[in-house]
Every structure is written in C-alpha cells, then in structure tokens.
Amino acid sequence: MIRWKCDTCNKVWIYPIKKCFYCKDKITRIESKPKKVIGITKVVVPSPLHPIVPYNVMLLEDEFGNRLPRKTMKKFNVGDDFEEPVAQTADAVSIVKVKYDVYDAVKNAFELINYAPGPDDKILLKPNIESAAYPYQSVTTNPKVLDAVIRFLILHKVDNKNITVAEQSIFGIDTTKAAAKSGILKVCKKHEVSFVDLSKSEFQEVSSGDYKFNLSKEILSNDQIINLPVIKTHPTYGISAALMNMARIVDVDTQKQMSGFDFEKKIAYLNKQIKYLTLSDGTIGMNYNGPFVTGEPAFLNILFASQDPVAIDTVFSEMAMFDLPDHIKIANDIGLGESDIKNIEIVGYELDAVKVELKVPTTVSPNRNLEIIDGNSWSGEYFALYSLMGKFNNIAVKKATVLVGDNINAENLPKERLIAYGDSAISKLEESGITPMASIKGSPPEPVESYVLLKKLLTNEGEASINILDQAKSKIVSKLNKIGG
C-alpha cells in the first residue's frame, strides 16, 4: 500500500504527488502493508471487468489507519488479520495488480516469488521492442516497468554496469530507433545501463532437441536473464508472452529456419536452452488483434512474475479465458515447465479474481477485404506484410487472400485471387501444385516494390496479374523512394 504525504502539513494523498499544493514542500512516499480486514462484502452481479461471480471485496486497513479495498475469492471475516503468503515452490506465479506506483507492483511481484538478485550478478533484461511503437500502444514493454525493474536491481546493490538491456527488433526495423520511440532507450540512459542491439551481436550455435539455433552470445554471457514480455494476443499463436518474447534472441537465418512447420516445437526447444525469470508486463497489455498496433490496449493494470515461463504463460492464457495455445502445451511436454493450472502455485491475487474475457484475435489484417493466412511465417515476412496491409486502409480493395509462410493445408486455400507473399509461401504453393494469382518474391519482399505490385493486384477485379512491366515499375519506384529519403 502506498500513500504520499506532505512532510509539513501531513496531508495524505492516494495519488502520486510530486509536491504539496499547499506547502510547496517535499512529499514522502510511504509504504505499508495491509494488516486487518475491517469489512467484507460478497458481490454477485458480474460486470465486464469482473465476470466471475460471486467474489468478495475486503476492506483492509494498515498500521496507519489507511484503508484499501481488495478483491478476493477467499472467505474472510471482519477482524481477521491479513498477510499475503509468499510462494512455497520455486516455480510459483505471482499475480499483482498495479496501482499508481509501478515500482511497488514490481517489487511485490518479485518478493512474492522470493526473488532477490545478488549484488555481483550480471543481469540481462530482455524487453519486447519488436517494432517501433509508442508506449501507449502496448506493443513494446512499458518503459515504466523497465525503469522499476532496474531500480529494484540497483536497490539490491546490483551494479548498473552489470545490467544490460538487450533486444533485436523484427527484421527491417532499426532496433535502436525502435527502442527510442518506445521510451526504453531513455530509461537505459537514465540509469546508465547499456543497451545492446542483438542483431549486431555475435551468435553461437547451440543444440536443443533435434534443432540447432544460432543464439546471441550476449544472451549466453549473463548470470541471469529477466524476460520482460508484454502480454498480448496473437491471431496465429493465441497469445504472445514469455515464450514468444524469446523468438528473436537468435540470428535472422535461424528465425527464418524456425518459421513454418513445427514452429511451436522449435520455440519451445529454443526456450529450453536458456533459463530466465519472467516479469510479464500487463500494465496495459493487448486485446483482440495483436501483436502489433492493430491490437487494442487492454488496460489490465497487472503484472505476473515466475521462474517458470510455461506456468506464467499458462496463467496469462487462463486469465484471458483463452484455450491453452499449442506452443505452451508442447513446452510442457518437453519438460520446460508446467501448463496444468491445477499444478501451478499462484500467489498474490487469485486467478479467478483477475480473469477478464479478452477478445479472441482473428486476424492481423487491418482491411476487412484482405484475408491474411499465416503459415507460421517468420517475423520478418509477417511484419512486412502487416505494415504493407496498413497502407491499403484508405484504398478500396477488391477481396483477396494473401498467404505468408508455409505451414498451411493447401487444400483449404481459396481458389481465386490468392497472392503468395514471400519466398516461403511461393515455395509451398509450388510444392502443392497451386498457381496463385500472383507471387511477390523476397524474404521479406522489398516493401515499396511490394506495395506497387499489390496495389495493382488489389485494385483490379478478377484474376489480375503481374507482368514484367509491373516488376520494372515497382523497382523504379523503390529506387526513387530511396533517393528521396
């Protein structure tokens, strides 16, 4: 429980206040723990943010007489002492609600699972900076969460020189620029911790299961890794959280090779190669058609923490009231962690107390006339296509289907106006003996060329096609675009 108090006039605020409005004097941030139950009511009417009923709302009081409502599924009586139990098992998941103080929530999340860094630890923080987006869009890790984690480490005497923030954005995106737009670079500079673009690091081959991965040496050279994914929805994989946030710690060739058939297995085996703690960022989180900016901010105000990446993703999936995605089940099957919710110790808020029905993602296509079929494409092609589709929002396009990636059942593909985007999709269709309306080559295809070609295909009726002149025109436009800057 946090309150903000003026040192002079003793006024107390429930909101973070920088300076007293009256005395213009210093404000002290006061931490306390709720101690006693002074009221409790059972609520039976559901609402969208609280769909599981009945639930109880306790009124808790701390040693200073401050009061705090707290939702619980457990039974308490007025007069009971209240103490938050910490985890008894190593792989427990903590669930913490974020009030007005992100640091307090991060600290609670870690303390509930008994996590504390050692002062000599070399720690790598792996946020999500997959693309360049503003913090409010919840595509990237909330810089306030990163700031709170770094503060937590420093307060535990970790030397800031031993803290590294590392990420590799999706192919084609400048990681450092993306880190700047997301606010993460500013946090790194504030705390004087280094920021590493993993795409520029050296890579080392590792084996896991039947697979080989070129893993960034930066990842392998730290005592500890703290994974900071954003909890998001994903139309292909259901959710994108802890396990998926590790997809780009490998080089681009490995990312391409991981795509397609059995991607879910490969991501599980990749994760098996590294041990990490996860703090899942749901300060905003994402709903519906994530994981990019077409996803809606979910405003969840929640954090999860765990040493078990499978368990933490399972808890998110359950919280969202989704079916458990395949990649999590596979991760459980190969012994990476626990996906049976009954076997996961949860501390902090009960799972039923935080469940909220997120909207199942259906597509990443921002245009209702454009169906995208994703055959587990690698992120470079997927994001390139996604960015391209956005350019057709203001153009009346004729219905078409765009295939990206190669893990699809060719029998289920539409017969008409099918476009193959990227080399994987082209190969798959060739292999299946299907001739698409058009193919756009590259891995990923060059964006301006793709736009010129797609524009022709999508703004014409019937089975449009691409000829040599179209190809030439697209290349000219692309070159002119580069000259223009």
Add this chain to the structure above:
Amino acid sequence: MTNFGLENRSTQDMAQDAVFQALNDADIDLSKIDACVSSCMDLCNNGERQRHSASMLSSLLKKQIPIIRIPAGCAGSGHALWHALNLEYNNILVLGFEKLVANTTSQVTDEIIMGGERIYEQSEGLTFPAQNALVAQDYMSKYSATMNDLALISSKNHENGEHNEKARFYKKKITIEQIEQSPIIASPLRLFDCCTNANGAAACIISKDKSDIKIAGSGLFTDFLSPVEREDMSTWTSTIEAAKQAYRKANLTAQDIDFVEIHDAFTPIELISYEDLGFCKKGEGKNLIRDGTTKLDGSLPVNPCGGLKAKGHPLSATGLAQIYEIINQMRREVNDRQLSKTKTALAQNIGGAGSTVSVHILRRTGG
C-alpha cells in the same frame, strides 16, 4: 418529469417531454428562457453515442443561448440546479436526463462502476452496492442498526412509491417479507436495499420573477472520491456541509423542515442521511424509522414519492425529480400521498458514495 422506467425512449424524446411539462407548469414561453443548465452522463453503452449534449439540446429546443452541462454522476441535476441558482439570468431552464437502461445488467453495472475510483475501487470490483454494503457494515457495527432497519426503510419507500404514477414501482406492492427474502446483491445488502435503474428526465424553471415557491437555501459540497480516504466512512461530510450551507442561507434549521426527499440509492444512505442532515443525533437514525417518524403520516415524512428505491434512479434526472415531488406536495397536487404539512422541504442529491452532495431547501411563499 417523465415516468421513470424501462421504456426504450430516446434521450431527445424524454428531454422534450420534461421541458414541455416545465414550460406549461411555469406558464412561460420557451422564448423567455435565457439560459439552460443541464445534466447527463456521457454513457458509452446506451447505443446513442451522443456527446456534446449541450449542443444537442440547442438543436432540440432551437435555442442558441448559453447551455451548460454539469455531469456529476447521480448528483447531476441537483448540481445543475445549484449552478443555475448562481447564474445571473432571469429565467433558466434546468434539465436532467438519462438513458441508462439500454443494455445488459453487466454493461449497465459497468457504466455505473465508472463513477468509482478507477484503480482502488473499479479494478477491485467495488461496485456501488458493494461500496454501500461496506458503509452499512461500518455504520451497523458502531450504532447497532440492523438489517431490519434497512428493510423498514425500503418498505416505507415502496409503500409510497406504489401510489406514485411516475414511479417504476407504481401499483406494485412490495412486502417486507419480499424485501427480507430478496437475493443478496452485495452482502449484506439485498436486491430491495438497492434502488432500481431507470430511464427518465426531469426539468424545472427558475426565475427571478416571484412565484409561489422559492428556493430558500442551497448548498454544494465535494468530498474525496472514495469513502476509504475519509475519516469516517459512515458519516458523509458532503451531506453535513452542503446542508449547513443550505440552512444558513435559508436562515432555518433542521427542525423547520416539514418533509424531505433523501437520496436513497441504497437503504443505508437514507439511514445515515437522517443524521447527517441534522434530523437526529449520530447513531439515532434507526429510531426515526423504527418509530415511524419518517413515514407518510409521521412528523417528518421522508421520500413521499417513493425515493430512488421505488421510483427508480436515472442518474442525472434524479435531483430534479426530487424537486418535482416537493413542488407538487407544496401545491397540494399529489393524490394518494398528499402530506398535510408542506411549507418547507429539503432535497438531498448525492453523487458517488458521498463524493458530492447538493442540498436545496424550498419554501412555499404563500400560506
């Protein structure tokens, strides 16, 4: 005022109905109205998606005058009236309207919960029934009030509302057994401890010209958003202070009040308001209901219209609906619920859980 209920009428339809009634009652032409103070919430789930309601009223009334919108949750039109009284115009139309019930219970609950503190209350599922349940627990633990006292309040208001043709529970008898056996909504509050949601509109005209009824005193007070921030959860400073202001301006005391319209969104609110409005000492509110003081035939009738409990509560329209009842009582235009002593009355309109309160004291100027 319109009937309060579940009719699927548009906001414009309800508002014009209330405006016509007010104009007829005041025997004044719309052309003579110099300003309008209105109140409604910017609801997200009623299908209308209408913001800029002040300009919407301009289109509806074909008036290009200052139109001010005062959103204050359930205290909306009480606040609108207070604001209107502080403006320097001759004739002011004051209007409150709400289309609240147009979606599932879950969605309507969500609309209303947005009046609570977003991080400490909304995210913890502290609906308004739950908030008031905690207030009730606090009060009952200190002052030995019982659930039976709350049931008596509900029963009284339903007895009155049964005879109010504008009320949602008009001609619907509700017995004390039904009240005490109704399902729990937020323990210990039951269904009939909670007011009913409704759609509706109410309007009045205030004028610098003389009339048979005047607003002798008004008060407005805003407290911290959440009761958990306040010293005493079951004493609402906002009511006490707004009432003090109103009594002072009217040069009256609680003893001068003949009857009262109290904001009984939940039965415990009526109980604590008996005390906060000065009608008895702290902790003695239960005596007023137990000995029948606040019944229609008691010495201080409370909620002769049925209150929010039996009439229904279309948020922003409620405050002016209280004024409507007071005026009709003073003009002796109420049929089955007519009170004998009607010279001076008080209306209390609350937003949130005591977050903001207006109190108006009305006096009949004639005999």
